[in-house]
Amino acid sequence: MDSIKKKRKPLTSNLITLAIVCVLFAVVFILVETGNATRHMRSMLVPICINIILAVSLNLTVGFLGELTLGHAGFMSVGAYAGCLFSIAMEEILPMALRFPLAMLVGGLVAACFGVLIGIPVLRLHGDYLAIVTLAFGEIIRSIIINLEFTGGAAGLKGTPQDSTFVIAFVVVLITLVVIMNLVNSRHGRAITAIRDNRIAAEACGINVTYFRMLAFVIAAFFAGVAGVLYGHNLSILSASTFDYNKSIELLVIVVLGGMGSIRGSVISAIIITVLPEALRELDDFRMLIYALVLIVMMILNASPRFAALKGKLNYKALADAVRAKSASSKANKGGQTHE
Amino acid sequence: MNKMVPLPSKAIVPERDADKLPILDVRHLGIDFGGLTAVDDFNFTMGRTEIGGLIGPNGAGKTTVFNLLTNVYRPTRGSILVDGVDTLGMSTHQVNKLGIARTFQNIRLFSNMTVLDNVKVGLHNSTKSNLWASVTHGFGYYKAERQAKERALELLSVFHMQDLAGAEAGSLPYGAQRRLEIVRALATDPGIMLLDEPAAGMNPSETTELMENIRKIRDTFQIAIMLIEHDMSLVMGICEGIAVLNYGKIIAKGTPDEIKSNPAVIEAYLGKKGA
Incomplete structure (x- = not known):
């Protein structure tokens, strides 16, 4: 019976994730406020948040639904353009406090609509086929945006108010985390994970597979859109070329590195993958080489069972047990000595 | 060769269920895969609290029948009535909502x-x-x-x-x-549960326990259970009605005792005498 694995309670695990994120935020926030953060560091804060949102939402389709999608950057770009165009149009009319949340909502909803439109043909497929078709759709979206007038074409979209701040981005990260974690631990999330584990059995349990695949796909698209709006409001110019398949692959790298189906993993690896290329900037020519090497090493480490065992040993509970056992044995020794 | 005349399907519905609408009524069900007829003219009726068995040699089409009943496959011919409702054109999850649940081989x-x-x-x-x-x-x-x-x-x-x-x-x-x-x-x-080889890989004592549990489930939940099984002690022990499938066709239908002595069944399992 030793082989039966007990699963940890998801609720505690989620609270730990939220706690980690909040503590990280507090530390960074204090650093920024006390003037201890360099300008370079500060410029990375919003991109980190954006990548966390993107990775966590992509994890919903890749990790929980179990479908490899390579068009996440496409949804991000749709959201970014929709949100930015909205903000530009409303800049004079609405105050920032109202305009920016609305812009994010608009961006998310437009991306979600695209999720439905693209999902209808794409979700007829599975596995490799689905991956390639989503890749193609991402590229189609990008080339359409480049060729449209009102999106600024290849030159990019200028004039978006720079509303993104670290605090706002962090709030959106929190909302994303809570929504996705809640969803995963619910009737709907169970249906989505059941489809991943066994589609035929899920259907035989009365789950409308088409609906739930679409649901996961659309929710992921929504948050990608919101992240896109944050992105668009962080830079002075929005250019469609940043949303190519390299961006989608980068997001996939984050999800795979963090562990598919692990929200906390996605958060941590989003931070690492965003900071790493910047931290290696001093290496100049060797930067991408070292980056690639670090990635390879991390992937191998993460996939190795020995490293997993080590992580198991290092977790809080195991450490506490070890300390208790040690103190108990030393007490026992002492007791023995006095007896002598 | 024996003439394969199935008994009328009503004959195996237990008396206690006879005056109620059958939970499952399958009429002339058939499916072709390309040129191959996997199941043909399958007729079967299940009473509301009946335990029924579907047996037959390997490749006879038993699991195909289950896949037809749950609309994993679309039948080429015939109709399936679950609780009096025709499941034609429904998807698997809708059939489940109607009351068919299953396990897998x-x-x-x-x-x-x-x-x-x-x-x-x-x-x-x-x-x-x-x-x-x-x-x-x-x-x-x-x-x-x-x-x-x-x-x-x-x-x-x-x-x-x-x-x-x-x-x-x-x-x-x-x-x-x-x-x-x-x-x-x-x-x-569910109103009816389809069990695809529930005793596969179990030892004799586990099988006996399973047998009791299946009966217990039927009694507590008042549902019908249809099972595919190769373990004859289980099938003969709990099934009230049994259908024998060979090459996609029902070659015999009846109570366990009738099935045991049916020459067509013995031939399907053991081959023709003197051959």
């Missing part, structure tokens, strides 16, 4: 999920919480989850598996996985 659990969550997936359609509740964990989410958990533990206790609720389904021993599949099917609140 090669176990299909949600192996990365816990035992409890596997059963909760079975309870999917009876858990009342909408998308908004799922996302916010408000609006009756906790109540619905608590009810689902209680119900799931209750169902697991049928097989004394409630202590395994937190375990990962894929790490359970083989027999427990088979039992979990039955519990999950039961969770969908």
Whole structure:
């Protein structure tokens, strides 16, 4: 019976994730406020948040639904353009406090609509086929945006108010985390994970597979859109070329590195993958080489069972047990000595 | 060669169910895969609390029948009435809502999920919480989850598996996985449960226990159970009506005693005398 694995309670695990994120935020926030953060560091804060949102939402389709999608950057770009165009149009009319949340909502909803439109043909497929078709759709979206007038074409979209701040981005990260974690631990999330584990059995349990695949796909698209709006409001110019398949692959790298189906993993690896290329900037020519090497090493480490065992040993509970056992044995020794 | 005349299908519905609408009424069901006729002219009726058996040599088309009944395959001919409703054109999940649940020959659990969550997936359609509740964990989410958990533990206790609720389904021993599949099917609140080789890989004492449990499930939940099984002691022990399938056709139908002495069945299993 030793082989039966007990699963940890998801609720505690989620609270730990939220706690980690909040503590990280507090530390960074204090650093920024006390003037201890360099300008370079500060410029990375919003991109980190954006990548966390993107990775966590992509994890919903890749990790929980179990479908490899390579068009996440496409949804991000749709959201970014929709949100930015909205903000530009409303800049004079609405105050920032109202305009920016609305812009994010608009961006998310437009991306979600695209999720439905693209999902209808794409979700007829599975596995490799689905991956390639989503890749193609991402590229189609990008080339359409480049060729449209009102999106600024290849030159990019200028004039978006720079509303993104670290605090706002962090709030959106929190909302994303809570929504996705809640969803995963619910009737709907169970249906989505059941489809991943066994589609035929899920259907035989009365789950409308088409609906739930679409649901996961659309929710992921929504948050990608919101992240896109944050992105668009962080830079002075929005250019469609940043949303190519390299961006989608980068997001996939984050999800795979963090562990598919692990929200906390996605958060941590989003931070690492965003900071790493910047931290290696001093290496100049060797930067991408070292980056690639670090990635390879991390992937191998993460996939190795020995490293997993080590992580198991290092977790809080195991450490506490070890300390208790040690103190108990030393007490026992002492007791023995006095007896002598 | 013996003439294969199936008995009229009403004959095997037990008397206690005879005056009620059958839970399952299959008429002239058939499917062709390309030029191959996998199942042909399959007629079968199940009473509301009947335990029925479907037996036959390997490749006879038994699992194909199950896949037809659950609309995994679309029949080429014939009709399936579940509780009097024709399932033509429905998808598998709709057929489940009508009242057909099943297990699989090669176990299909949600192996990365816990035992409890596997059963909760079975309870999917009876858990009342909408998308908004799922996302916010408000609006009756906790109540619905608590009810689902209680119900799931209750169902697991049928097989004394409630202590395994937190375990990962894929790490359970083989027999427990088979039992979990039955519990999950039961969770969908079916009118009829289709069990595809429930005793496969079980030892004789486990099989006996399973037999008692199947009977217990029928009695407590008042549902019909149809099973495919190669273990004759199980089939003859609990089935009230048995259909024998060979090359996609029913070659005999009747009570266990009738089946045991039917020359066509003996021939299908053991070959022709003197051949």
